[in-house]
Amino acid sequence: MAFRPPKEAEPRAIFTFLGPPGVGKIYLARVLCSMLKEYKGFKHFDLERYSDPESLDQLLIPQMIGQEIQEGELVRFLRATPRAIILFEAIEMASSQLQMALLDLITKEEPDSGINCREVIFIFTSTLGSAIYQGKEFQTTFRHSKARAQGLIMDAIAKGKKVGDETVQPAITPKLLATLAQNYIILFNRMGINAMVHIGTDSLLQLAEHFRQKGIALEFPDLKGLVILLVISLGPTISAKKVKQKLPDEVLFKITRSVRQLTSSPARFIFKLT
Numbered sequence: 001m002a003f004r005p006p007k008e009a010e011p012r013a014i015f016t017f018l019g020p021p022g023v024g025k026i027y028l029a030r031v032l033c034s035m036l037k038e039y040k041g042f043k044h045f046d047l048e049r050y051s052d053p054e055s056l057d058q059l060l061i062p063q064m065i066g067q068e069i070q071e072g073e074l075v076r077f078l079r080a081t082p083r084a085i086i087l088f089e090a091i092e093m094a095s096s097q098l099q100m101a102l103l104d105l106i107t108k109e110e111p112d113s114g115i116n117c118r119e120v121i122f123i124f125t126s127t128l129g130s131a132i133y134q135g136k137e138f139q140t141t142f143r144h145s146k147a148r149a150q151g152l153i154m155d156a157i158a159k160g161k162k163v164g165d166e167t168v169q170p171a172i173t174p175k176l177l178a179t180l181a182q183n184y185i186i187l188f189n190r191m192g193i194n195a196m197v198h199i200g201t202d203s204l205l206q207l208a209e210h211f212r213q214k215g216i217a218l219e220f221p222d223l224k225g226l227v228i229l230l231v232i233s234l235g236p237t238i239s240a241k242k243v244k245q246k247l248p249d250e251v252l253f254k255i256t257r258s259v260r261q262l263t264s265s266p267a268r269f270i271f272k273l274t
Contacts, residue, residue, distance in 0.1 A: 014106070015123045016180045018153065019188025020130040022239025027199060028186075029087045029123045039121065041081030045074070047094040053165070056098045060105065074105075075115060083119040091124040092171040096164055099173045107179065124180060128171060129156035133187050154181050191240060193231065199240050200227040200247045207248045217268040218251070226271060 017025040026044070033042040050059065060072040070076065078084065091099065106117055132138055132152060142149040160171035172180075191199075201223060208218040220226055230247050231238060255269055 012117075012119055013121045014180065014183035015121070016183070016185045017123060017125045017188060018127075018129055018133075018157075018185065019125075020127055020134075020190065022237075022241055023188040023191055024195070024199065024240035025125045025188055026087065026089060027240050027244060029085070029125075032121075032123075033085045036085070036121075039083055039085050041077070041084030042087070043074075043077050043081075043084060044087045044089065046089045047098075048090050050094050050098055051164075053095050053097050055095060056101050059098065060101050078115045078117070078120065082116065085121045085123065087123045087125070089125050090127070091176075092126050092128050092160060092162065096169050096173050099176045103173075103176045103179060126157070126172070128160045129153050130188075132156045134189065150181065150185065153185070153187070193228075196231050196238055196240065196243050197224065197227050200231050200243045203244045203247050204251060207251060211269075215267065216265075218255075219268060219270045221270065221272055 017028065019025055029044075030042070033039060045059070049055070058072060059074040071079070074086075078086075088094070088102070094102070105115065106122060133142070133149070138149060138152065141152065154177065157172060158170065158174070158177060161168050162171045163169070170177075204218075204220065204223065204227065208220075211218050227247065230250055231243055234242055234246055251271065254271075258269070259265065
């Protein structure tokens with residue numbers, strides 16, 4: 001479910017992925033990066049780690065490291081990778097000062113840092129407002145008027161609050177929220193089993209490719225059946241993040257246990273359902 005952006009949007013694109021935890025927001029960001037071959041750089045910032053005002057320095061302000069002055073982590077990455085995809089996870093968790101500084105970096109033609117973001121795709125994720133659009137009433141509103149539905153979402157997000165500097169503040173600053181509202185907004189609903197199986201299949205195929213490059217073949221005669229079994233075993237709480245991490249871990253555990261029992265390294269592993 002998505003809203004159309006205005007005709008012109010700087011930088012290259014700004015996406016806001018909205019949805020409850022574990023619905024594939026981060027997964028989709030990584031898939032997008034893998035599909036856009038011209039974008040060589042991908043950087044993921046979990047903004048829960050940047051909730052205090054001092055976190056602004058770590059990302060954007062030059063600091064003395066040892067005997068050298070180094071630029072902030074984000075500025076350093078953008079200068080080295082001007083065509084990149086930047087993922088800001090949980091933007092509502094970032095301090096208000098950091099949110100405004102990110103807005104300046106993104107929207108100003110030439111900020112003080114000298115960074116140009118015209119070829120950068122920014123992705124923000126948030127769980128705010130997700131309870132609103134899970135209901136049938138919102139689904140009906142969306143079908144009849146996307147503008148009205150977007151207004152409902154933005155109102156719900158605007159009501160989100162957090163405590164910062166011992167005061168109650170908007171979870172997302174009004175200026176940043178206005179910029180997000182003018183660009184791409186993607187709504188995520190909870191995933192069904194088929195979507196989870198697709199993510200699990202993709203993660204095992206990536207693992208197989210990794211081993212292939214090392215000269216070891218991983219074979220899955222019934223890949224879909226294996227993935228379904230592994231996904232169900234993760235219940236009762238199943239999320240996209242859990243599937244993507246745990247399925248390769250389960251296969252790696254079996255490979256490691258088998259290798260320890262062998263006297264030589266095998267060239268092939270076959271995983272069969274019994």
